[in-house]
Amino acid sequence: MSEAGLVLExxxxxxxxxxxxxxxxLTIAPGEVTTxxxxxGSGKSSLLAFLCGTLDPAFRAVGRVRLDGIHIAELPPERxxxxxxxxxxxxxxxxxxxxxxxxxxPPGMSRSTRRAMVETALAESGLAGFADRDPATLSGGQRARxxxxxxxxxxxxxxxxxxxxxxLDSRLRGRFRRLxxxxxxxxxxxxxxxxxxxxxxxxxxxxxxxxxxxxTDNNLE
Amino acid sequence: MRGxxxxxxxxxxxxGLTLALFLLPVLAGLLGTLLPAFGYxxxxxxxxxxxxxxxxxxxxxxxxxxxxxxxxxxLVATLASFVIAVVIAATLHGTxxxxxxxxxxAPLLAxxxxxxxxxxxxxxxxxxxxxRVLAPIVAPDNLPPDLxxxxxxxxxxxxxxxxxxxxxxxxxxxxxxxxxxxxxASLASARMLGYRPTAAWLKVVLPQLxxxxxxxxxxxxxxxxxxxxxxxxxxxxxxPPLAPLLLRWFNDADLQTIFPATAGAALQILLxxxxxxxxxxxxxxxxxxxxxxxxxxGxxxxxxxxxxxxxxxxSLLLAFATAAILALALxxxxxxxxxxxxxxxxxxLQNWTRHGxxxxxxxxxSLFLGLASSAIALLLTLGCLENERRHGLHPTGxxxxxxxxxxLTPQISFLFGAETLFTWLGIEAGGLAVxxxxxxxxLPYVFLMLxxxxxxxxxxxxxxxxxLGAGRGRLFGAVMxxxxxxxxxxxxxxxxxxxxxxxxxxxxxxxGRFDSLTIEAxxxxxxxDRRLAGVFGLLQAxxxxxxxxxAILLPGFIFRHRRGMAPR
Numbered sequence: 001m002s003e004a005g006l007v008l009e010x011x012x013x014x015x016x017x018x019x020x021x022x023x024x025x026l027t028i029a030p031g032e033v034t035t036x037x038x039x040x041g042s043g044k045s046s047l048l049a050f051l052c053g054t055l056d057p058a059f060r061a062v063g064r065v066r067l068d069g070i071h072i073a074e075l076p077p078e079r080x081x082x083x084x085x086x087x088x089x090x091x092x093x094x095x096x097x098x099x100x101x102x103x104x105x106p107p108g109m110s111r112s113t114r115r116a117m118v119e120t121a122l123a124e125s126g127l128a129g130f131a132d133r134d135p136a137t138l139s140g141g142q143r144a145r146x147x148x149x150x151x152x153x154x155x156x157x158x159x160x161x162x163x164x165x166x167x168l169d170s171r172l173r174g175r176f177r178r179l180x181x182x183x184x185x186x187x188x189x190x191x192x193x194x195x196x197x198x199x200x201x202x203x204x205x206x207x208x209x210x211x212x213x214x215x216t217d218n219n220l221e
Numbered sequence: 222m223r224g225x226x227x228x229x230x231x232x233x234x235x236x237g238l239t240l241a242l243f244l245l246p247v248l249a250g251l252l253g254t255l256l257p258a259f260g261y262x263x264x265x266x267x268x269x270x271x272x273x274x275x276x277x278x279x280x281x282x283x284x285x286x287x288x289x290x291x292x293x294x295x296l297v298a299t300l301a302s303f304v305i306a307v308v309i310a311a312t313l314h315g316t317x318x319x320x321x322x323x324x325x326x327a328p329l330l331a332x333x334x335x336x337x338x339x340x341x342x343x344x345x346x347x348x349x350x351x352x353r354v355l356a357p358i359v360a361p362d363n364l365p366p367d368l369x370x371x372x373x374x375x376x377x378x379x380x381x382x383x384x385x386x387x388x389x390x391x392x393x394x395x396x397x398x399x400x401x402x403x404x405x406a407s408l409a410s411a412r413m414l415g416y417r418p419t420a421a422w423l424k425v426v427l428p429q430l431x432x433x434x435x436x437x438x439x440x441x442x443x444x445x446x447x448x449x450x451x452x453x454x455x456x457x458x459x460x461p462p463l464a465p466l467l468l469r470w471f472n473d474a475d476l477q478t479i480f481p482a483t484a485g486a487a488l489q490i491l492l493x494x495x496x497x498x499x500x501x502x503x504x505x506x507x508x509x510x511x512x513x514x515x516x517x518x519g520x521x522x523x524x525x526x527x528x529x530x531x532x533x534x535x536s537l538l539l540a541f542a543t544a545a546i547l548a549l550a551l552x553x554x555x556x557x558x559x560x561x562x563x564x565x566x567x568x569x570l571q572n573w574t575r576h577g578x579x580x581x582x583x584x585x586x587s588l589f590l591g592l593a594s595s596a597i598a599l600l601l602t603l604g605c606l607e608n609e610r611r612h613g614l615h616p617t618g619x620x621x622x623x624x625x626x627x628x629l630t631p632q633i634s635f636l637f638g639a640e641t642l643f644t645w646l647g648i649e650a651g652g653l654a655v656x657x658x659x660x661x662x663x664l665p666y667v668f669l670m671l672x673x674x675x676x677x678x679x680x681x682x683x684x685x686x687x688x689l690g691a692g693r694g695r696l697f698g699a700v701m702x703x704x705x706x707x708x709x710x711x712x713x714x715x716x717x718x719x720x721x722x723x724x725x726x727x728x729x730x731x732x733g734r735f736d737s738l739t740i741e742a743x744x745x746x747x748x749x750d751r752r753l754a755g756v757f758g759l760l761q762a763x764x765x766x767x768x769x770x771x772a773i774l775l776p777g778f779i780f781r782h783r784r785g786m787a788p789r
Binding site: 054056081082090095136 | 690786
């Protein structure tokens with residue numbers, strides 16, 4: 001029970017009678033990055049949805065998932081303590097930047113503590129004074145950073161990345177990618193990334209697993 | 222698997238509870254009407270089944286004329302509303318005027334039937350605004366022309382009044398249906414093939430769209446053939462159309478008249494059912510005949526000139542509705558108003574104050590009924606939709622028919638019987654019974670308005686929230702409700718407007734003890750008191766308009782610093 005990290009055992013994903021992914025056996029230690037590569041439609045994102053507990057009922061998934069020794073596949077999504085970043089930042093448009101970050105914080109702290117934690121997180125990421133800003137007025141890179149901060153403030157035990165760099169231009173892309181991996185390493189989080197981008201996969205400097213059809217098809221797109 | 226869609230045990234009860242609240246009074250009401258129609262009503266001494274009520278009904282001398290008026294006014298109104306709505310959409314689709322018209326639909330629909338009918342009567346009556354404008358031609362002697370308008374023998378004034386209300390309703394149904402079709406892409410490809418815009422719309426869009434228009438059209442048909450409040454204001458009175466005639470019988474001092482009245486209520490159902498069936502047969506026939514027309518390659522001759530036709534129809538519609546409201550306002554502040562003068566000779570506030578408590582009570586009653594019924598409808602609708610989402614349910618078309626049931630059933634045919642249910646439950650003639658009977662008509666509209674935006678909510682926000690550790694309750698309150706605030710408030714405003722407009726449900730379930738604005742407006746019209754009718758009509762129209770304005774402005778104010786929440 002003491003093993004740290006994210007462990008997948010015999011995880012497979014089905015759509016009707018067709019097996020999309022797996023069976024997959026993976027062990028991702030804290031601070032390590034493992035990348036799942038495959039073309040779009042290969043079920044990569046659905047695999048992450050399965051890990052999160054938000055899989056569309058049209059799919060069927062089997063297998064065991066342990067996070068720091070705890071079987072999480074039986075837990076409701078909000079208690080799995082997985083942080084996920086999507087291709088879109090999905091900042092709530094009705095909340096301020098600070099409101100979005102506070103949404104990620106666990107409950108039970110005083111209002112002033114929450115405010116202070118939000119301010120500190122923003123300041124550490126070069127976004128000091130952004131708490132009251134409307135997320136719609138931020139640049140793409142700023143929004144991506146806020147989404148990362150919101151996720152980290154929810155104190156996850158592992159990090160799932162669902163092509164989170166796809167929407168950024170190449171200049172921002174490398175910078176944001178480095179930031180994400182740095183933070184994950186600093187907090188000793190196991191990172192499970194899915195992508196169809198070879199450069200993203202190599203930047204993870206970890207194990208790369210491929211699923212779906214021949215990757216050369218994808219590279220021709 | 223415990224996943225995205227589980228939880229909330231009580232939530233599972235919502236669809237059942239909603240359907241029960243919804244179907245019970247309708248079904249009990251139909252039964253409570255059908256039994257007396259065949260002689261069974263122990264309270265009035267009817268202990269055996271017989272055909273006597275039907276014989277009494279068919280012996281009534283008013284019946285043939287009442288049926289004729291009902292059929293003519295109802296069918297003319299439905300057919301004309303449908304044709305006008307299609308012409309407007311077909312010729313104006315894609316224009317800036319159409320986009321503007323879409324935004325005008327909500328306030329047009331919010332206008333209660335009675336207020337619109339009163340205002341319309343103030344326009345077309347012998348001393349109405351139209352006659353005043355035309356006075357040099359029609360009244361050279363400065364006396365109101367001797368016209369039987371409104372209240373013409375065939376109910377054509379009534380049909381015209383209903384068209385003002387039903388054309389916007391069908392246009393809204395068209396706009397809603399267009400949103401679910403690749404309409405713009407279809408139109409573009411048809412026009413690339415050389416079809417003129419109107420022909421392209423009629424040949425490519427309408428056939429795809431009609432499926433979604435069917436139920437709204439049937440609802441319009443049922444409404445037009447059984448309307449009471451508008452008929453009391455705009456229809457003939459000797460005899461009136463069937464539904465108001467039945468109301469007269471239900472209220473007759475001689476309680477035995479209830480027997481032919483219930484038989485008439487059953488006949489009213491048959492009439493509506495036959496009309497819907499005939500319309501459906503007509504659909505099949507037109508579809509068969511149109512097949513050749515669709516494939517004949519004709520590109521249409523109507524160019525942009527067709528837009529003038531649609532534009533004129535839409536402008537006329539808006540002009541009449543606006544003028545009707547203005548006429549109400551003028552009469553409510555008019556002191557003395559000689560015939561051919563276009564404006565009153567003097568102004569007064571007395572019309573508003575001479576009834577003292579008379580204005581306040583109906584206002585509060587309407588406000589209470591509207592707020593209570595739309596709030597309950599909103600809760601039930603949100604419960605059903607959230608349950609549907611969590612369990613990944615995809616409701617079938619049959620559920621839609623159930624939702625439309627109270628709109629397809631003539632009100633007069635089940636509201637009398639529903640009283641039996643209320644009496645049995647011990648809530649007769651009380652606020653609960655009136656709110657419940659309002660709910661039957663408010664709920665379908667709230668559900669229809671909210672279902673699409675709710676289902677269209679970006680599920681990824683919910684996933685993001687769950688992965689951030691938020692429970693379902695917090696997610697619903699802190700993410701879903703704010704994101705849906707705009708459609709929620711609009712749906713509630715529509716529900717409120719529906720409630721404020723209701724006449725028969727307040728009358729029957731309230732046993733005459735609830736005087737809403739609608740009831741006062743109709744009564745003032747029946748008494749020939751134009752100034753008081755203007756006061757109540759204006760109040761009745763202003764109340765839902767005010768709520769609509771609030772529903773539109775409030776989210777804009779709350780989210781004034783959130784660009785991402787601006788209406789699309």
